Amino acid sequence: MNSAADSFVLKGAHVLDAEQGIDKVADVHVAGGKILQVGPREVAADTKIIDVAGNHLSAGWVDIHVHAYGTLGFANPDTVGIYQGVTTFVDAGGPGIGVLDQFMELLGHLETTLFAGAFIRPMGLLGLNFIEGDVRTLGEVPITRWVDFARQNRDMLRYIKCNAIGDYGPGTLKLTKGLAEILNLPLYMHIGEFQLQNPEHLLAPEAFRIAEAGDMITHLYHGNLGQVLDENGKVLPVVRDAERRGVIFDLGFGGYNFSWGVAEKAFAQDLIPHTISSDLQQFNVVRPVKSLANVMSAMLRVGMTLPQVIERVTRNPAKAISLTDRAGSLKPGMPADITVFRVNSGDYEIMDCYAQSRRADRQIEPLITFKNGKRFDVDMTMGQDENNWFLQFAEDHVPSRAARLSDRQRGFLDSLASSLSSVTWEVGSAERLDIEKALALQDVFHQQRGRNGLPLKDALQAVYASFLDQSFTMQIGLLLVRLEQPFVVGRLRDVARKHPIAA
Amino acid sequence: MTERPWHQLAGIRPENTKYPVRASIEGEGIVIFKTKSGYRGVQRSCPHMNATMMNAELTANDTMVRCHLHVFTFKLSDGKGVNCPGFKIKVYEVKEENGAFYGRLAN
Numbered sequence: 001m002n003s004a005a006d007s008f009v010l011k012g013a014h015v016l017d018a019e020q021g022i023d024k025v026a027d028v029h030v031a032g033g034k035i036l037q038v039g040p041r042e043v044a045a046d047t048k049i050i051d052v053a054g055n056h057l058s059a060g061w062v063d064i065h066v067h068a069y070g071t072l073g074f075a076n077p078d079t080v081g082i083y084q085g086v087t088t089f090v091d092a093g094g095p096g097i098g099v100l101d102q103f104m105e106l107l108g109h110l111e112t113t114l115f116a117g118a119f120i121r122p123m124g125l126l127g128l129n130f131i132e133g134d135v136r137t138l139g140e141v142p143i144t145r146w147v148d149f150a151r152q153n154r155d156m157l158r159y160i161k162c163n164a165i166g167d168y169g170p171g172t173l174k175l176t177k178g179l180a181e182i183l184n185l186p187l188y189m190h191i192g193e194f195q196l197q198n199p200e201h202l203l204a205p206e207a208f209r210i211a212e213a214g215d216m217i218t219h220l221y222h223g224n225l226g227q228v229l230d231e232n233g234k235v236l237p238v239v240r241d242a243e244r245r246g247v248i249f250d251l252g253f254g255g256y257n258f259s260w261g262v263a264e265k266a267f268a269q270d271l272i273p274h275t276i277s278s279d280l281q282q283f284n285v286v287r288p289v290k291s292l293a294n295v296m297s298a299m300l301r302v303g304m305t306l307p308q309v310i311e312r313v314t315r316n317p318a319k320a321i322s323l324t325d326r327a328g329s330l331k332p333g334m335p336a337d338i339t340v341f342r343v344n345s346g347d348y349e350i351m352d353c354y355a356q357s358r359r360a361d362r363q364i365e366p367l368i369t370f371k372n373g374k375r376f377d378v379d380m381t382m383g384q385d386e387n388n389w390f391l392q393f394a395e396d397h398v399p400s401r402a403a404r405l406s407d408r409q410r411g412f413l414d415s416l417a418s419s420l421s422s423v424t425w426e427v428g429s430a431e432r433l434d435i436e437k438a439l440a441l442q443d444v445f446h447q448q449r450g451r452n453g454l455p456l457k458d459a460l461q462a463v464y465a466s467f468l469d470q471s472f473t474m475q476i477g478l479l480l481v482r483l484e485q486p487f488v489v490g491r492l493r494d495v496a497r498k499h500p501i502a503a
Numbered sequence: 504m505t506e507r508p509w510h511q512l513a514g515i516r517p518e519n520t521k522y523p524v525r526a527s528i529e530g531e532g533i534v535i536f537k538t539k540s541g542y543r544g545v546q547r548s549c550p551h552m553n554a555t556m557m558n559a560e561l562t563a564n565d566t567m568v569r570c571h572l573h574v575f576t577f578k579l580s581d582g583k584g585v586n587c588p589g590f591k592i593k594v595y596e597v598k599e600e601n602g603a604f605y606g607r608l609a610n
Contacts, residue, residue, distance in 0.1 A: 391586050
């Protein structure tokens, strides 16, 4: 028996735990933030009992594809994590080697455990539709920097991501595969939407050829060019070959990459994703993705059983990112990461990314999340709040939070403004962004920060507070290059010199 | 600088009560929204993925329009993308006079 102070029992839920072969009503005993046992056990008289009868319960959900950071991210990433039943997630490509330090400083404080699926390009994903300069930056893979970072931050990195899109051949995929091998990490490849790129040469088949056992391919059921199906709707041999080799297929629903037609045809041929992920970002959280739970409901509708769905958000993703020591099961001694959920019956509409919908008679609804035994009540509305996903620069006013910056932060902004006043740059178009200039502006930021002896986080927050009302995070060079130079310099000076601050 | 001329809009009648509504100006299709501060026209489709702006919604106290498909949001004043830098839509001034609608490019 444990002392009752930090112990509780989740009583009466139907427990699903593939790792232990549990699929029945059972009590879950928690103490000291860890799982004690699933099943009958003697408890102290004053141990807290939480009645969850009538509901389901599993290990905390793991979403290996979200966008928490950068131009696709959220003001508060926990809103699509712990508050939606997800206890662990991976940022799929937000940071590259040039900004991993920023990523770690800013997002190390979340309630949801966040890992990096780092992107091959130094700046990480740029988001939106900029024709991303994979080829232009092929020379920018600083092996020594990657290896040094991985030595110091081994735990943070879970895979290396690249996009299998573009018209310049498979070089990027092979180069990313090489880096992943050097770092002993899985390769994670996006097939699917092209945005504004011209898809004359399909790289998706090449992705399936390059991937080895343990590598991952995301957006399995996308309906764009480069699908997993041939023109007759049959699963391509190259996809089957990859499956036989042990390549992991990830769902990656997203705003562009889930098609009911493809999913139904592929599922009927037993082509089933090993992991279910959402690809949640600020451009798809309102619709069609909404939440990992909504994506799980879609998988029920495609034809998976409930245990199959739960395994794909617990044990399978934990295995895919080598996290089985900490997540994905309710074995004794594991962290008490738990999701309590309900399977509702009714009439529901689930949209794909191509304006097609299906009626579903079941819906998965998370209710309570536990992270290391700490309770969070699910609130699905937080993620949908416009303040959480609508990233706009405060063009006509200084954000009120700028008033709370320290004198040292203001001093830094003043010197940053002076440095930037002698630099010129052009704001990018929808098609082109000057990545080299963004990196150069980032260098200026770091130089001034160094001279002012300001910690990275304080310097980043000073710039964010000058331009953003909400606490979005973004690659600092990308933030600057997106704004007109005179506006940047003027605003930094206004904040530094405490010019009148409007509401 | 001479003032840009107004053009009578085709395909729209004053008895229209439901907005947004399609119209055309000089042969170019536009969508007209009725905002708190009057009528405003925008190009027919979103520059992102060509979704129809008929499904777009007014936001930010009717000063912006947001595409339904991926929440790309544009200012009605100058057409600039708010959460999608580099993207821009054409916006039109629209007025009703003597039972007819007139418009001209605003940006």
